[in-house]
Amino acid sequence: MDVKRIFCIGRNYAGHIKELGNTPDEAFVVFMKPPSCVVPVGMPLTLPRDKGSVHHEAELVVLLTGGGADIAEEAALSHVSHLTLGLDLTLRDLQNRLKGKGNPWELCKAFDHAAPLGEWKPYHGHNLQDLEFTCQVNGELRQHGHTRDMLFPVARQIHILSRTWALRDGDVIYTGTPAGVGPLLPGDRVSLQSAEIGHFEWNCV
Numbered sequence: 001m002d003v004k005r006i007f008c009i010g011r012n013y014a015g016h017i018k019e020l021g022n023t024p025d026e027a028f029v030v031f032m033k034p035p036s037c038v039v040p041v042g043m044p045l046t047l048p049r050d051k052g053s054v055h056h057e058a059e060l061v062v063l064l065t066g067g068g069a070d071i072a073e074e075a076a077l078s079h080v081s082h083l084t085l086g087l088d089l090t091l092r093d094l095q096n097r098l099k100g101k102g103n104p105w106e107l108c109k110a111f112d113h114a115a116p117l118g119e120w121k122p123y124h125g126h127n128l129q130d131l132e133f134t135c136q137v138n139g140e141l142r143q144h145g146h147t148r149d150m151l152f153p154v155a156r157q158i159h160i161l162s163r164t165w166a167l168r169d170g171d172v173i174y175t176g177t178p179a180g181v182g183p184l185l186p187g188d189r190v191s192l193q194s195a196e197i198g199h200f201e202w203n204c205v
């Protein structure tokens with residue numbers, strides 16, 4: 001399935017907001033990555049060099065179908081066709097500098113290989129706010145999230161995004177990361193797992 005646009009939701013789990021020293025507020029944080037960032041399962045995950053720390057952010061990812069503008073929250077989940085897990089890779093040191101200057105985040109979020117993406121699993125209407133997932137690096141548990149902890153549930157994300165962008169077939173949403181983000185280094189093996197969705201791994205180079 002071709003990915004059209006990648007929307008990413010920031011600051012969507014209280015535990016992650018706290019670990020980065022941000023304060024929770026009502027704001028909806030969204031940014032985009034070009035589809036050229038995608039790294040499918042089985043491809044080496046080439047990390048940027050000489051740009052400071054590269055952090056893993058494990059996230060539930062949804063694929064949209066039959067898009068549209070101004071989608072009501074109540075109808076939003078009928079636009080979800082598939083699920084998977086992905087990594088919103090982040091150049092954290094650079095992000096902190098960009099935040100300090102009030103500059104956009106493309107340099108720290110939208111670089112080549114910044115969107116490892118698992119294999120799609122068809123969505124059959126199970127509760128998207130009742131999914132558990134983990135991120136392990138070299139077998140060590142780094143992140144253990146549950147989607148009930150999202151501040152903006154998936155249906156509300158679709159509703160809000162559709163008020164700014166008419167959504168389209170092939171649009172993808174990275175739905176935010178729970179606590180436990182941390183660095184990846186060349187040689188690391190990073191794996192994402194969810195009983196309901198699957199198990200996906202990448203070797204970092």
Ligand code: ZN
Pocket residue numbers: 008009010057059088174176177
């Ligand atoms: Zn993220």
